[in-house]
Amino acid sequence: MDFDYFYEEQSDSYTFYRIPKMLFTEKLFADLSTDAKVLYGLLLDRISLSRENGWIDKEGRVYVFYTIRTIKASMRCANTKACGLLKELDAFGLTERKKQGQGKPTIIYVKDFSRFPKAEFKNSDSENSRVPITGIQDFPKPERNKTDMNNTEINKTDPILSVPDVDKDGRESYREYLYDRLEMEILYERYPYDRETLDAIQTLMLDVICSKRNYIRIAGDDKPINVVKSQFMKVSCEHIEYVMDCMKENGTKVRNIKQYLLAAIYNAPLTLGPYYQAWVNNDRAEGRI
Incomplete structure (x- = not known):
């Protein structure tokens, strides 16, 4: 790309993420990776949005939502790296995470170190301030399982991989996977009055993925x-949107909503393409496009 130069009278035309200078100048953060510092800046940028949305706990502390899927997209990294960066920020005390359970996204508190006494920065011994790299790389088992699953999903050469029977921890890992995979935050925003239906769809998919039945x-x-x-592991946000739209267009009363949703979710990856093609063909025939 042949980009232009900056000129003397030219004003700044960019918007910026804020990354505190102290992350690069203070010994306390000498061993914090550059990528983790960048991620801290991205999280810090969400604070103003959280204030606008009223994402403040009972103690007046602002929190943000930033899923693993969002980190992967923002940082252009794999699942393992995204989990590692969050764990690194936790280890340095720059973030604090709180799981909500029941398919809800994890709350992230972004810590404000600007009020930390400057004397503490100056007196921080390098050995005391450093977090062992091995401590950052030792991910708990659920995160490793989730990483393997995400890598499998990306590699579609063998789509019919057996999903093993899972215990309680494994089920929670799949719940988090589905929350990110289906981009539930986006779905909640697009269907604000159908949150219960969206939660039911996610739970139904989770039950199937974790099922021990043979058929x-x-x-x-x-x-x-x-x-x-x-087939369920192939389902994405746009497939759920398709299912929701089909439900709204269906004028007949559904007697067995569970069976209806099972069939709709299962068929969504197969029918979404032809559905949109038929929609385009219809608009083209009527001269709308």
């Missing part, structure tokens, strides 16, 4: 559970 009934047919699990 599951889809549209009247008993299908091997691994085939259904594989």
Whole structure:
């Protein structure tokens, strides 16, 4: 790319993320990776948005939402790196995370170190201030499992991979995976009056993915559970939007909503493309495009 130069009378035309200078100048943060410092700046940028949205706890502390999926997109990194950067910020005391459970996103408190006494920065011994690198790299087992699953999803060469029976911790890992994969925050924003339905869809998908049954009934047919699990692992945000739109367009009363949703979710990756093509063809025939 042949970009232009800056000229004498030219004013700044960029918007900026704020990354505190002290992260680069103080010994206390000497061993904090550059990527973690950048992520801190991204999280700091969300503070104003959180204030506007009223994301403040009972103690008056502002918190932000920033999912692993968002970090991966912002930092252009894999799941393991995204989890590691958050863990690194936690280890340095720059963030504090609080899980909400029940499929809700993790709350992140971005810590304000500007009020930390300057004498403490100056007197910080390098060995006392450093966080061992091995401590940052030792991820807990649920994060490793989630990373393996994300890498499998990205690599679509073998879509029918068996999803093992999972325990309580494994189920929670899959819940977090689905929350990020389906981009639930975006869905909540687009369907503000259908939050219960969206939660029901996520829970239903979670039940299927964690099921120990050999077969599951889809549209009247008993299908091997691994085939259904594989299909559900392909479902993304746009597929759920398609399911929601189909439900709104359906004028008949649904007697068995669970079976309806199972069939709709299972078929979404197969029918979304033809659905949009038919929509385009119809608009083209009527001269709208």
